[in-house]
Amino acid sequence: MRIKFTGRWNKQSLRKAICETIEELQFYDIEFLSGVNLYFHGEDINFNKIEIRSENDKSVMFIYDNNIPVIKPRKKKKRKAPVISLADFKRNKPRKDK
Numbered sequence: 001m002r003i004k005f006t007g008r009w010n011k012q013s014l015r016k017a018i019c020e021t022i023e024e025l026q027f028y029d030i031e032f033l034s035g036v037n038l039y040f041h042g043e044d045i046n047f048n049k050i051e052i053r054s055e056n057d058k059s060v061m062f063i064y065d066n067n068i069p070v071i072k073p074r075k076k077k078k079r080k081a082p083v084i085s086l087a088d089f090k091r092n093k094p095r096k097d098k
Contacts, residue, residue, distance in 0.1 A: 008043070 003021055005014065025033075042050040052060040 008047075 005017060009017070022033075042052070044050055054060050
């Protein structure tokens with residue numbers, strides 16, 4: 001699935017559009033998202049491109065990690081009938097003579 005936002009957006013309208021898109025996914029029975037990437041270029045009010053750089057003059061990359069382990073439902077074990085040895089099953093009961 002690919003969702004693309006084109007054109008210029010201010011922060012508030014982009015935030016609203018992203019939240020509405022994520023809420024709309026519930027209609028498709030989507031529970032979890034993985035491999036989500038968001039790329040954007042920043043501009044100031046005069047449309048000059050702004051690039052955030054670190055002290056080492058490298059481009060800054062924000063990485064947010066939602067490291068929640070995937071919990072799969074446990075499969076119910078099928079209960080098997082116990083195995084009984086025929087030697088254990090035969091009992092030495094005294095017979096009543098009639």
